[in-house]
Amino acid sequence: MQEFSSNLDSMVKCPVCTKKYGKRDSLVLESTQRRSILHFTCKSCQMASLMFFSQQQDKIIGMGVLTDLSRLEIDKILNQEVVSANQILAVYNFFKNNK
Numbered sequence: 001m002q003e004f005s006s007n008l009d010s011m012v013k014c015p016v017c018t019k020k021y022g023k024r025d026s027l028v029l030e031s032t033q034r035r036s037i038l039h040f041t042c043k044s045c046q047m048a049s050l051m052f053f054s055q056q057q058d059k060i061i062g063m064g065v066l067t068d069l070s071r072l073e074i075d076k077i078l079n080q081e082v083v084s085a086n087q088i089l090a091v092y093n094f095f096k097n098n099k
């Protein structure tokens with residue numbers, strides 16, 4: 001979906017002011033063969049949004065949500081370490097043993 005992702009920015013409009021996004025307005029946060037997550041910042045009204053795209057056979061499904069997270073903040077959040085099963089067990093055991 002790499003090529004698909006690089007063309008999305010020209011197809012998507014700002015949900016607030018409906019101005020078309022340019023190439024520099026987008027940041028690809030995640031892109032696999034079947035789905036992409038992009039962050040857009042509108043040059044015109046400065047509103048930021050997250051867009052989720054999923055490709056199923058010949059159909060592309062898209063959904064967008066407004067966010068107050070900047071592209072740097074969202075990139076940091078998505079790259080945070082995932083909680084491991086051992087960490088969850090440690091928390092469970094902590095509460096189990098400290099009743």
Ligand SMILES: [Zn+2]
Nearest residue numbers: 014017042045
């Ligand atoms: Zn806008």
